[in-house]
Amino acid sequence: MGDQVSEQTTNRLSLYLRFLNELDADGVRTVSSKVLAEQFALNAALIRKDLSHFGDLGVRGVGYVVKDLRQRLRQILGLDRRLNVAIIGAGNLGFALADYPGFRQEGFRIVALFDSLPGKVGRRSRSGVLIHDSRELERVARREGITIAVIAVPAASAQMVVNTVVEAGIKAVLNFSPGALRVPPGVKLKSVDLTVSLESLSFYLASSGDGARM
Amino acid sequence: MGDQVSEQTTNRLSLYLRFLNELDADGVRTVSSKVLAEQFALNAALIRKDLSHFGDLGVRGVGYVVKDLRQRLRQILGLDRRLNVAIIGAGNLGFALADYPGFRQEGFRIVALFDSLPGKVGRRSRSGVLIHDSRELERVARREGITIAVIAVPAASAQMVVNTVVEAGIKAVLNFSPGALRVPPGVKLKSVDLTVSLESLSFYLASSGDGARM
DNA sequence: TTTTGTGAAACGCTTCACAGCT
DNA sequence: AGCTGTGAAGCGTTTCACAAAA
Numbered sequence: 001m002g003d004q005v006s007e008q009t010t011n012r013l014s015l016y017l018r019f020l021n022e023l024d025a026d027g028v029r030t031v032s033s034k035v036l037a038e039q040f041a042l043n044a045a046l047i048r049k050d051l052s053h054f055g056d057l058g059v060r061g062v063g064y065v066v067k068d069l070r071q072r073l074r075q076i077l078g079l080d081r082r083l084n085v086a087i088i089g090a091g092n093l094g095f096a097l098a099d100y101p102g103f104r105q106e107g108f109r110i111v112a113l114f115d116s117l118p119g120k121v122g123r124r125s126r127s128g129v130l131i132h133d134s135r136e137l138e139r140v141a142r143r144e145g146i147t148i149a150v151i152a153v154p155a156a157s158a159q160m161v162v163n164t165v166v167e168a169g170i171k172a173v174l175n176f177s178p179g180a181l182r183v184p185p186g187v188k189l190k191s192v193d194l195t196v197s198l199e200s201l202s203f204y205l206a207s208s209g210d211g212a213r214m
Numbered sequence: 215m216g217d218q219v220s221e222q223t224t225n226r227l228s229l230y231l232r233f234l235n236e237l238d239a240d241g242v243r244t245v246s247s248k249v250l251a252e253q254f255a256l257n258a259a260l261i262r263k264d265l266s267h268f269g270d271l272g273v274r275g276v277g278y279v280v281k282d283l284r285q286r287l288r289q290i291l292g293l294d295r296r297l298n299v300a301i302i303g304a305g306n307l308g309f310a311l312a313d314y315p316g317f318r319q320e321g322f323r324i325v326a327l328f329d330s331l332p333g334k335v336g337r338r339s340r341s342g343v344l345i346h347d348s349r350e351l352e353r354v355a356r357r358e359g360i361t362i363a364v365i366a367v368p369a370a371s372a373q374m375v376v377n378t379v380v381e382a383g384i385k386a387v388l389n390f391s392p393g394a395l396r397v398p399p400g401v402k403l404k405s406v407d408l409t410v411s412l413e414s415l416s417f418y419l420a421s422s423g424d425g426a427r428m
Numbered sequence: 429t430t431t432t433g434t435g436a437a438a439c440g441c442t443t444c445a446c447a448g449c450t
Numbered sequence: 451a452g453c454t455g456t457g458a459a460g461c462g463t464t465t466c467a468c469a470a471a472a
Contacts (some may be wrong), residue, residue: 011414028335052455058454093311106412173415188418193225193228195319203403205362206291222463263463272431273472275472276431384445
């Protein structure tokens, strides 16, 4: 336990947790790696390996105790505490993310939006998140205890914004702008590239005979 | 060439293309795998392998001719033709995606929004995309030649929506709702799970000593 | 000389198979 | 008997290293 865990593993832990929440709500007491494997179309051994990184979480002959595993996964994923999130860029996407219900559910709190457009500063998102001036980022971030920043600004200003975020002491960044961003060691950057996702579908259509091409 | 290409490779092709667009706009004539590798912090041999799947695209001693490679990548990714996209779910996220400028740029056209809420049907997004009744999906999809669907509905209705999309003959789906979706063989599903992305950052913070935990 | 294209080696992730516990 | 935890095998991806071409 405590060794290096791959990102693929941690992503799956999130999925397991979501399912355990449902099982727990349904009053299910235990679950086997076999059941989990069927739910996600994965190999049961993979699930056991994923979980075994964090100790002996299961009981031989029985499986995993739903309540215990759920609790442990929340702890492992760092969800057993407040996580304050700022969204930089109060455009369409920034607003949508600020009000996205899925974030609130798992204990994330969107505590601030930031924008450099004077006309936006001082307004609020539908759900009530206040838009601050981008220049206030460091001050607000420290005051509100912001630990995660979401970048939802145009590509042209993304690197500049990330630099500011890093200077404000934020160590985790979720980036929605296209293009490569550089962060110093010790800062975790995760990028969601919407254009790449769509183009991957386009490639599939183009290559598996959709009539338009070979 | 023509053998099975991994999704990781196709995702990188999108990145290369984006950079080649910039180089071409700047009037750069040729580019080497070394330069591309530095741009994306990848190994140069990996870039050559990625490209070699599609024939001998480079010139030894010179590199890759920017205009030619750009053209070829657009073709490989199926971007050398119209790609009509529908967004299902006219909530905050659906609206934001409908107006996302990055999609239009590479030749994708958002031609329709769909929602089942009567109050939304008939209205338009800021950029003018009309909201149709979800029950019209099959009809509109065929009329408008929609080849890609984007799912931006709550988790509870996502599987039902995907089923309708598949029945409408759409073969490529980009899913933003959390949770596992099933599609029949021959349909490509790509999921962007925002909660998993945030939780992966949370895991990073929790495990690499941020003060809150060891 | 420069840089591609590519077998071979290295690496990392997944699956198999089974010992060990309940 | 049932199910976990895990060493070993299998497999796919990346990196190395170099022959071949400009």
